[in-house]
Amino acid sequence: MAVGLGPMSTLHPVPGFELGIASAGIKRPGRKDIVVMRCAEGSTVAGVFTTNAFCAAPVILARKRFLGPVRYLLTNTGNANAGTGEAGLANATRTCAKLAELAGVPENAVLPYSTGVIGEPLPVEKIEAALPAALASLSVDNWADAAAGIMTTDTLPKGASRQFQHDGVTITVTGISKGAGMIKPNMATMLGYIATDAKVAQGVLQDLLRDAANKSFNRITIDGDTSTNDCCMLVATGQAALPEITAASGALFAALKQAVLEVSMELAQAIVRDGEGATKFVTVQVNGGATHQECLDVGYAVSHSPLIKTALFASDPNWGRILAAVGRAGVPELDVSLIDVYLDDVCIASRGGRAASYTEDQGAKVMAQEEITIRIDLGRGTCSETIWTTDLSHEYVKINAEYRT
Incomplete structure (x- = not known):
C-alpha cells in the first residue's frame, strides 16, 4: 500500500509535447506497455543517466543521441534490455529505426528507454507491431495514461504539474515517473520525463535538470540498488511566446527552476511513497x-x-x-x-x-x-x-x- 500517495492531481498539457500509448503484450496480453512521446521540432533536451557500469542498451543510445535534434522518446516496460550485450544494442537501434521510419524523422532523432527484467532479449517484433497504434494515439492530454503505461511494480501512476505566469504568458511544467524498487540514486533514479513549453538553451537546461535531480531523485533510496536503466529527461519545447532562456539568471529562469524543482521533488517522493512493500x-x-x-x-x-x-x-x-x-x-x-x-x-x-x-x-x-x-x-x-x-x-x-x- 502506497504511503500517503493518492490519485494524481491535474497534469496540465505542455504545448509541443504529445504522448501516445499502446499494447505490445511484452509480459501480459493487453497491457499498455509502449509509450511514445513526440517533441515539437526545435525542442531542446537534457538528460541524466545511470552510472551503473552494466547500463542498459537504451541508456547507451539515449546518452549518445540526446544532444542532437530529438523528436521522439520511445519507452517499453516489461523488459529492461540490460545485460544483453551487442544484440541488445542492435535491438534498441532497430526499434528506434522502425519508429523513425513510421514517423518520417532521422533515426538519431529517436531516443529509447526500457524498464523491466534484466538479461532477457528485447521482444523487438512485439514492440514494432505496437508502434503504429502508439503514434495514432498521440495527444497532449495523454500524460495520465502514459504515467500508467511506464509502470512496472508500481502500484500507482506518478505525475506532477506546475504552471506560472511571466509577462502575461502561462508556462507549464509537467512530468511523470516510474519506480518502486531497485531504487538508489546515482544521477537520477527510475525513469522520469518532464516537459515544459519554455524555450531554453540546451546548456542551461542540462544544468537545470542536473541541479533538480541532485535535490530530488538523487536524494531518495528504497533498497540501495542503482538500476541499470535509470534515466531522467527534461524537454523544453519552446512553444511559449517568450524569449529563449540563455543564462541561469533573471526572473523567468528563477520561476522555471522553482517549477522544475517542485515537479521533480513531488515525483521523487512519490517513488518512495510507492516503494515496494513500504508501510512507512x-x-x-x-x-x-x-x-x-x-x-x-x-x-x-x-x-x-x-x-x-x-x-x-x-x-x-x-x-x-x-x-x-x-x-x-x-x-x-x-x-x-x-x-x-x-x-x-x-x-x-x-x-x-x-x-x-x-x-x-x-x-x-x-x-x-x-x-x-x-x-x-x-x-x-x-x-x-x-x-x-x-x-x-x-x-x-x-x-x-x-x-x-
Whole structure:
C-alpha cells in the first residue's frame, strides 16, 4: 500500500509535447506497455543517466543521441534490455529505426528507454507491431495514461504539474515517473520525463535538470540498488511566446527552476511513497555536518541499514541501531559527544548516549506513524542534507522473490 500517495492531481498539457500509448503484450496480453512521446521540432533536451557500469542498451543510445535534434522518446516496460550485450544494442537501434521510419524523422532523432527484467532479449517484433497504434494515439492530454503505461511494480501512476505566469504568458511544467524498487540514486533514479513549453538553451537546461535531480531523485533510496536503466529527461519545447532562456539568471529562469524543482521533488517522493512493500515514509535529515558529503554518508548509512528499516516496519523505537549506523558511516574523527538524534521532535540520544528526557513510550508513538522524520545533528559544521526512504517489509521480499514468476 502506497504511503500517503493518492490519485494524481491535474497534469496540465505542455504545448509541443504529445504522448501516445499502446499494447505490445511484452509480459501480459493487453497491457499498455509502449509509450511514445513526440517533441515539437526545435525542442531542446537534457538528460541524466545511470552510472551503473552494466547500463542498459537504451541508456547507451539515449546518452549518445540526446544532444542532437530529438523528436521522439520511445519507452517499453516489461523488459529492461540490460545485460544483453551487442544484440541488445542492435535491438534498441532497430526499434528506434522502425519508429523513425513510421514517423518520417532521422533515426538519431529517436531516443529509447526500457524498464523491466534484466538479461532477457528485447521482444523487438512485439514492440514494432505496437508502434503504429502508439503514434495514432498521440495527444497532449495523454500524460495520465502514459504515467500508467511506464509502470512496472508500481502500484500507482506518478505525475506532477506546475504552471506560472511571466509577462502575461502561462508556462507549464509537467512530468511523470516510474519506480518502486531497485531504487538508489546515482544521477537520477527510475525513469522520469518532464516537459515544459519554455524555450531554453540546451546548456542551461542540462544544468537545470542536473541541479533538480541532485535535490530530488538523487536524494531518495528504497533498497540501495542503482538500476541499470535509470534515466531522467527534461524537454523544453519552446512553444511559449517568450524569449529563449540563455543564462541561469533573471526572473523567468528563477520561476522555471522553482517549477522544475517542485515537479521533480513531488515525483521523487512519490517513488518512495510507492516503494515496494513500504508501510512507512521516512525523512532522514542530517544537520551540522562539516561537508555535504559526510551528511550524505550518514544519511545513507541510516537509510540503507536493514536493521533500522526492519525496526521501522515493526514500529520498534530501537534507537541503538540508528547510533550504530551513524558511527559506521565513515565520518572522520566523529565526536559522538556532540551528536543529537531525534525521532520527529523527540530527542532519543544526546552527548553519546540515551537522552535524559527520553522514554520508550515517546519513541513508540512516533514509530507507529506512517510518516517519520529521523533527525541527526552532528555538531561539526553548517552543512545539511535530506534523504527520503522507506521501511523494509515482508512484502518487499515477496515482491522481489516472485518478480519473474
